[in-house]
Amino acid sequence: MTYRVVLLPGDGIGPDVTAAAVKVLERAITGQGIEIKIESHLLGGCAIDETGTPFPEKTQEAVQTADAVILGAVGGPKWDVGPGHLRPEAGLLALRRLLGVYANIRPVKAFPELIDASPLRKEIAQAVDIVIVRELTGGAYFGKRERGRDEAGARFAYDTMYYSEEEIRRVLQTAFETARLRRKKLTSVDKANVLDSSRLWREIVQEMSAQYPDVTVEHLLVDACAMHLVTHPQVFDVLVTENLFGDILSDESAVLTGSIGMLPSASLGQGIGLYEPIHGSAPDIAGLGIANPLGAILSVALLLRYSLHLEAAALRVEQAVASAVRDGARTKDLARQGENVLTTEQMTERVLSYL
Ligand SMILES: NC(=O)c1ccc[n+]([C@@H]2O[C@H](COP(=O)([O-])OP(=O)(O)OC[C@H]3O[C@@H](n4cnc5c(N)ncnc54)[C@H](O)[C@@H]3O)[C@@H](O)[C@H]2O)c1
Ligand SMILES: CC(C)[C@H](C(=O)O)[C@@H](O)C(=O)O
Numbered sequence: 579m580t581y582r583v584v585l586l587p588g589d590g591i592g593p594d595v596t597a598a599a600v601k602v603l604e605r606a607i608t609g610q611g612i613e614i615k616i617e618s619h620l621l622g623g624c625a626i627d628e629t630g631t632p633f634p635e636k637t638q639e640a641v642q643t644a645d646a647v648i649l650g651a652v653g654g655p656k657w658d659v660g661p662g663h664l665r666p667e668a669g670l671l672a673l674r675r676l677l678g679v680y681a682n683i684r685p686v687k688a689f690p691e692l693i694d695a696s697p698l699r700k701e702i703a704q705a706v707d708i709v710i711v712r713e714l715t716g717g718a719y720f721g722k723r724e725r726g727r728d729e730a731g732a733r734f735a736y737d738t739m740y741y742s743e744e745e746i747r748r749v750l751q752t753a754f755e756t757a758r759l760r761r762k763k764l765t766s767v768d769k770a771n772v773l774d775s776s777r778l779w780r781e782i783v784q785e786m787s788a789q790y791p792d793v794t795v796e797h798l799l800v801d802a803c804a805m806h807l808v809t810h811p812q813v814f815d816v817l818v819t820e821n822l823f824g825d826i827l828s829d830e831s832a833v834l835t836g837s838i839g840m841l842p843s844a845s846l847g848q849g850i851g852l853y854e855p856i857h858g859s860a861p862d863i864a865g866l867g868i869a870n871p872l873g874a875i876l877s878v879a880l881l882l883r884y885s886l887h888l889e890a891a892a893l894r895v896e897q898a899v900a901s902a903v904r905d906g907a908r909t910k911d912l913a914r915q916g917e918n919v920l921t922t923e924q925m926t927e928r929v930l931s932y933l
């Protein structure tokens with residue numbers, strides 16, 4: 579069996595962490611009787627530089643026929659000045675939309691050895707084990723938007739948080755099913771005290787909960803949720819929310835595990851899966867070779883699990899990461915004072931040594 583995986587390294591630390599991911603993927607499938615063909619394409623700022631557009635046609639064609647897509651990160655100050663549709667991030671949004679990956683799964687689990695890097699008290703940090711299900715192809719990211727000038731010549735701008743019933747239902751279904759396979763608790767996060775889109779979201783959660791009597795459902799307003807994630811994150815099992823809220827809450831949750839460099843993600847729809855660490859292109863450390871590759875490597879585990887259905891190989895990757903961390907392997911973001919600091923490549927070698 580041969581699979582085609584499209585690699586989109588992107589910008590900043592993207593190429594470094596995806597190089598690590600590919601090495602781990604290739605090692606993880608050795609002896610499995612399968613072959614993976616990796617094909618690299620342009621997305622983001624590097625694509626703007628080479629082709630004048632963040633999501634070139636060649637990349638569009640390649641991803642649509644792939645078995646899975648791995649992405650590093652896009653963006654950086656160099657391209658921040660461009661018009662909205664010509665920014666690197668616009669390429670990423672178009673990619674998500676084209677693949678129809680409406681459910682973004684972001685597991686948040688602290689490794690016991692990294693508890694010291696977490697701002698939480700030890701006993702709380704140890705108990706953090708959350709899956710965030712973030713709606714990924716709707717909401718304010720994709721609603722009607724405009725910039726203009728009013729009659730007096732003053733500037734205005736708006737973005738619309740639009741959700742159809744179907745968009746809400748399908749991501750909730752993923753969330754309910756995820757909860758069912760875990761501790762059977764679903765927290766739906768919204769802003770139903772203000773937003774109509776949130777009131778519809780809450781209504782649909784209520785309706786669907788009848789089909790999942792084994793799942794306990796609770797509703798939480800997003801501002802309170804942001805607080806609870808810091809004060810008692812151990813109460814959460816599966817957390818489901820709309821696109822923008824999920825973006826913000828997942829970066830917040832990442833800090834609980836010690837570093838944003840640790841968190842992987844899988845973006846799933848009806849077809850091709852997209853796998854990327856949740857962090858960005860980290861312009862402040864780009865080119866230094868010190869980025870933490872573990873979020874990208876753990877995304878490979880999700881790819882093996884969800885796109886290739888190789889659960890044993892996925893577990894082996896996760897165990898290799900856990901072993902490296904247990905053994906004291908630390909990139910700069912994870913290291914305490916006096917601890918030996920590994921480069922991206924050295925950390926990758928440490929993970930590979932356990933595979
Ligand atoms: N999926 C993506 O492609 C993606 C995600 C988030 C942000 N971005 C883009 O990335 C650019 C930079 O955004 P930002 O600075 O707000 O967020 P960021 O995630 O790139 O960086 C935030 C902080 O975390 C650190 N960090 C991030 N990943 C790390 C890693 N693997 N190892 C060690 N440290 C790491 C950075 O050094 C920085 O201090 C922006 O253009 C943004 O739009 C892209
Ligand atoms: C770069 C940006 C468009 C993206 C998002 O907001 O979805 C990023 O922050 C993420 O979390 O993947």
Ligand SMILES: [Mg+2]
Nearest residue numbers: 825826829856
């Ligand atoms: Mg984000």
